[in-house]
Amino acid sequence: MILGAIADDLTGATDLSLILSRNGMRVVQVIGVPDTLGDVARDADVVVVALKSRTIPAAEAIEMSLASARALQAAGAKQLFFKYCSTFDSTDDGNIGQVTTALMEHLGTAHTLACPSFPENGRTVYKGHLFVFDQLISESPMRDHPLTPMCDPNLVRVLSRQSNRPVRLVPHETVRRGAAAINAALLQEPGICIVDAITDSDLRAIGRAAAQFPLVTGGSAVAMGLPDLYRENGWIAPAAEREAFIAPEGRGVILAGSCSAMTRRQIATAEKAGMQMMQLDALRIASGEITPELVVAFAETASQCSSLPPVIYSSAEPAIVAQAQKTLGRMHAGEIVEGLLARVAATLATRGYTRFISAGGETSGAVVAALGCSAVRIGPEIDPGVPWVLSVNTERPLCLALKSGNFGSEDFFLKAWEMLAWA
Ligand SMILES: Nc1ncnc2c1ncn2[C@@H]1O[C@H](COP(=O)(O)OP(=O)(O)O)[C@@H](O)[C@H]1O
Numbered sequence: 001m002i003l004g005a006i007a008d009d010l011t012g013a014t015d016l017s018l019i020l021s022r023n024g025m026r027v028v029q030v031i032g033v034p035d036t037l038g039d040v041a042r043d044a045d046v047v048v049v050a051l052k053s054r055t056i057p058a059a060e061a062i063e064m065s066l067a068s069a070r071a072l073q074a075a076g077a078k079q080l081f082f083k084y085c086s087t088f089d090s091t092d093d094g095n096i097g098q099v100t101t102a103l104m105e106h107l108g109t110a111h112t113l114a115c116p117s118f119p120e121n122g123r124t125v126y127k128g129h130l131f132v133f134d135q136l137i138s139e140s141p142m143r144d145h146p147l148t149p150m151c152d153p154n155l156v157r158v159l160s161r162q163s164n165r166p167v168r169l170v171p172h173e174t175v176r177r178g179a180a181a182i183n184a185a186l187l188q189e190p191g192i193c194i195v196d197a198i199t200d201s202d203l204r205a206i207g208r209a210a211a212q213f214p215l216v217t218g219g220s221a222v223a224m225g226l227p228d229l230y231r232e233n234g235w236i237a238p239a240a241e242r243e244a245f246i247a248p249e250g251r252g253v254i255l256a257g258s259c260s261a262m263t264r265r266q267i268a269t270a271e272k273a274g275m276q277m278m279q280l281d282a283l284r285i286a287s288g289e290i291t292p293e294l295v296v297a298f299a300e301t302a303s304q305c306s307s308l309p310p311v312i313y314s315s316a317e318p319a320i321v322a323q324a325q326k327t328l329g330r331m332h333a334g335e336i337v338e339g340l341l342a343r344v345a346a347t348l349a350t351r352g353y354t355r356f357i358s359a360g361g362e363t364s365g366a367v368v369a370a371l372g373c374s375a376v377r378i379g380p381e382i383d384p385g386v387p388w389v390l391s392v393n394t395e396r397p398l399c400l401a402l403k404s405g406n407f408g409s410e411d412f413f414l415k416a417w418e419m420l421a422w423a
């Protein structure tokens, strides 16, 4: 194994695993802090550890990340990659800066870079400012994220508030001059460099520039150049063949806890396509009016009426989410919704459901933990950043599509489901 990756949420981990496996690396993805990785890592070029550390207190996120780093290093990782969201999801309390700083200290390195750019999904960084397609992040729907509202587009400023290390910019003028110029800029002074990147070729140059860095941090796309680089250096074998993906027979369900504008559009499209819908309200879950039993009963009835999977969603407009948060508290509202969706998933799995599509990083983390799944194998790509994956250690095999809230086309749910017809 050459690369050890730590992702701060589950959908982010599968996104990174997909990019690396698409570029011919043998990827193993584990969920939660691993004790040891001996057997798991033996035939892998990279192990990706999926945490649920994006919105927890910074001290806990640091502890989980360092424990994962130690396990990855013990299994042979020569370089570490800290993966966070392409929309830089975090608050001033953390956790991107704090975890990066802790990993730098752990590795004894004074230099690293931070770059969430993912042009294929419309995320670019220019003059240190993060864009989502044509909008600054702070003017995009991400300003209303339920847990990590992004209101400052200047990443140098954002990261400076989260780290005691100096944070500066490597501007696009330097990035355009290629890997050697970027490398020189990164090494000029100690600290964390936000690096501008607006195209895949920028990202490949950045990867090359950081080839010898013990720690790289960023969105998944920053890793796209690493596999070729490792092969050129003889550190990994020629591109691996992808294993066949065989979806287990069984019923399916869609569970959506993401409130992103894209997930809400995908839900509307699913309804138009004839999927059976149930909307969950956070306040009614908190009052006990909506119970897991009620939701499971809906899913079972809906599955009898239609060959399409039912959609169970708490996704709502910012005003509704804000109202729930005012009554329940921001984090508690999230936990209540995640808890319900997780219990529904666990019950459905005992009743023959084997195909789960989940929308939202925190949501997917909760759902997959409840399914008892601690490792997955990466399958075919549904949309950029979102593959089907197969559980490797559950009682019965499960196939899962873990969709980042912001990712996927408007017909994502139907498209993901139809892919299983030939898998
Ligand atoms: N109706 C709602 N009211 C309050 N919080 C909600 C509601 N629906 C979902 N949430 C919470 O919002 C958070 C969404 O985060 P996540 O699942 O990571 O989605 P995304 O991928 O869009 O960031 C979760 O913690 C979820 O439980």
Ligand SMILES: O=C(O)[C@@H](O)C(=O)COP(=O)(O)O
Pocket (backbone or CB within 6 Å): 009, 011, 012, 013, 015, 016, 084, 085, 086, 087, 118, 219, 220, 360, 361, 362, 385, 403, 404, 405, 406
């Ligand atoms: O980088 C990304 O945008 C995704 O890989 C990611 O991190 C997903 O997070 P959520 O949007 O919270 O699902």
